[in-house]
Amino acid sequence: xxxxxxxxxxxxxxxxxxxxxxxxxxxxxxxxxxxxxxxxxxxxxxxxxxxxxxxxxxxxxxxxxxxxxxxxxxxxxxxxxxxxxxxxxxxxxxxxxxxxxxxxxxxxxxxxxxxxxxxxxxxxxxxxxxxxxxxxxxxxxxxxxxxxxxxxxxxxxxxxxxxxxxxxxxxxxxxxxxxxxxxxxxxxxxxxxxxxxxxxxxxxxxxxxxxxxxxxxxxxxxxxxxxxxxxxxxxxxxxxxxxxxxxxxxxxxxxxxxxxxxxxxxxxxxxxxxxxxxxxxxxxxxxxxxxxxxxxxxxxxxxxxxxxxxxxxxxxxxxxxxxxxxxxxxxxxxxxxxxxxxxxxxxxxxxxxxxxxxxxxxxxxxxxxxxxxxxxxxxxxxxxxxxxxxxxxxxxxxxxxxxxxxxxxxxxxxxxxxxxxxxxxxxxxxxxxxxxxxxx
Numbered sequence: 521x522x523x524x525x526x527x528x529x530x531x532x533x534x535x536x537x538x539x540x541x542x543x544x545x546x547x548x549x550x551x552x553x554x555x556x557x558x559x560x561x562x563x564x565x566x567x568x569x570x571x572x573x574x575x576x577x578x579x580x581x582x583x584x585x586x587x588x589x590x591x592x593x594x595x596x597x598x599x600x601x602x603x604x605x606x607x608x609x610x611x612x613x614x615x616x617x618x619x620x621x622x623x624x625x626x627x628x629x630x631x632x633x634x635x636x637x638x639x640x641x642x643x644x645x646x647x648x649x650x651x652x653x654x655x656x657x658x659x660x661x662x663x664x665x666x667x668x669x670x671x672x673x674x675x676x677x678x679x680x681x682x683x684x685x686x687x688x689x690x691x692x693x694x695x696x697x698x699x700x701x702x703x704x705x706x707x708x709x710x711x712x713x714x715x716x717x718x719x720x721x722x723x724x725x726x727x728x729x730x731x732x733x734x735x736x737x738x739x740x741x742x743x744x745x746x747x748x749x750x751x752x753x754x755x756x757x758x759x760x761x762x763x764x765x766x767x768x769x770x771x772x773x774x775x776x777x778x779x780x781x782x783x784x785x786x787x788x789x790x791x792x793x794x795x796x797x798x799x800x801x802x803x804x805x806x807x808x809x810x811x812x813x814x815x816x817x818x819x820x821x822x823x824x825x826x827x828x829x830x831x832x833x834x835x836x837x838x839x840x841x842x843x844x845x846x847x848x849x850x851x852x853x854x855x856x857x858x859x860x861x862x863x864x865x866x867x868x869x870x871x872x873x874x875x876x877x878x879x880x881x882x883x884x885x886x887x888x889x890x891x892x893x894x895x896x897x898x899x900x901x902x903x904x905x906x907x908x909x910x911x912x913x914x915x916x917x918x919x920x921x922x923x924x925x926x927x928x929x930x931x932x933x934x935x936x937x938x939x940x941x942x943x944x945x946x947x948x949x950x951x952x953x954x955x956x957x958x959x960x
Contacts, residue, residue, distance in 0.1 A: 551585055554653050557640055563811060566630045573623045575601050576616075580644070581651050592649040620649060631656075637778065714916040717931050719799055721882075721891050722821050728805065730816050731796065732833060733789040734826035734903070735809040737782055742829055744772070748847060751832040757810070783808040788904030789825050792895070795911040796823075809833055814886075821890040826903055827854070827879075834894055836886075842956060843869075843879050843937055845896060854898035856937060858954070869937060869953065871898035878906035878950065880919075881935040883958065891933075905940055905950055915950075922955035933958040 558581045561567060562574050579601055583590050594616045598604040602615050610616070624644055631641050643652045723729055735754075742748060744764045753763060766773035785808065796804060807816075809831045816822060817836060827845045828834045838844060843856045855870040856879055871877050877898040885892050895910065897903030909915040923934045937954035 554581075554640070555585065557638065557642065557653070560638075561627070561630055561635065561642060564630050564634050565811060566626050566634065568811065570622070570626060572601070572619055573626055576619050576623055577627075577642075577651075580649055581642070584651055590650060594649065597649060616649075620644060637782075712913040714920050715799070715911070715913050717920065718882075718910070718916055721931075722823065722893055723799070723804070724821070724890075727821055727890060728819075729821040729823065730805050730807055730812070731793060731823045732807045732809055732812050732825065732831060733785040733793070734830035736784040736786050736830065738809070738832075739786075739830045740784075746849060748829055749832065751828075751835045754809075754832040783810055786826075786830075786900050786903075788897070788900045788907065791904055792825060792907035792911075795907060799911060817892060818886040819889065820885065822885060822892045824892065824894045824896075825907070827896040827898070829854075831896075834896055837881070837883060837892065837894065840883055840958070841879075841881055841894075841935055843881075843935060843954065845879065845898075856898070865954065869939070871902070874941060876902040876905065876940045878902040878909070878938040878940075879935070880906055880910065880938065881958075882931070882933050884933060902938075902940070906938060909938060909950055918952065919955070922952050923957050 558577065562577065567574055567577075576597060579597065580592055583592055594610050595604075595608065597616045597620075598608060598610065598613065599606060601619075604613065604615075624646070627642055627644070631638060639656055640653055641656050643654065644650075645652060738749070738754065741760055741764070744766070749760070749763065753759065761767075761773050761777060793806065809826075812833055814833075814836065817833070824831055824834050824837075826834070828838075829845070829847055834845070842859055844859055846855050846857055847853070848855065853871055854877070855868055856877055858865055858867050858869070861867050869877055879894065879896040881894040881896075883892045883894070884890070893910075895903055895906040897906055909919075919934075919936060920931055922936065923931060935954075935956050935958055936952055938950040939953045940950040
């Protein structure tokens, strides 16, 4: 089963958490599926920064959704998108034709690259401006040789990973529906002074906040690797199979290729997005770790969910944090290392079957113009519990007391580590085992 992450949820003050969930295969006649496909194209790396092209694609597609027989003219686009005066001379001004040509190239790049697995393709025929949604031509693949006896363990692992992907996608679909109702239960931050002190810095009325969710495809893929991928390696998913040395196993290599293309996230991430929606605030943009970029860590307020094993962007902040996440590949456990312990502090905090950990850090962004919040669990349960901790007034009051040590004042940049007991796959209660205000 192949599911692509794409959620669109309205938050207070007209904001959106973008990208909704859609199940393949797309039904060509479904308006909802076509609109979802358009949004995946608009949020792809090929078009993410192409402002005018995005505007043109959005306009022509929405026009075709509203009126499938609409005849969209160059002059209409010039007036509606580019602000040209009514009746302007298109022979003298070719802005629409040039932008449409660029849009066609961007569409080709998307559907031959990141969107190569899309069963439906968007095209704008030359000389026209009305888009066409057509099924991708079927491609016949050469038969894959059956696995040898030595490959059977990998085949079993492939099956487990595929089932996990399917279960994960189903749970995310369920919570995406719940997110749509979040507007009815918003919490008034003004009535929760400790929550307000924290979240007013991350959800300012005049700024932008990016919520970067974990890449569960990466988490699954890490199970095939002898080591953890770096951020630089993560940003080039076409090389993942080579790093894992899967050339001898075509079936596993094919799965790895598909996993590297899709954008899954975890139940914990969607749960946190739901809690964030209830807090209200300004416009919050949801990004897969795959679609994020370092420039946003310079200009925006950012919330990074997950450890470096599932969200490599946390790696950028490594030198600014005293606690460093690690994963023991041979014994299969996560830990946080205190790189400069003072007397009375532990050097190593380790998770196990009964113990969950979560690192929470508030830092200035890379240009000192906003903030970055890290919620990095030792596993999914830790991240989920950390998000719950930060959206609870009583828990944040404990955090504030631990950082300020009884003093009054604004909550400064900080780093804390939570420890909880896992019961039935959850970590319902956490205690603060490490707390430190960070120096500039």
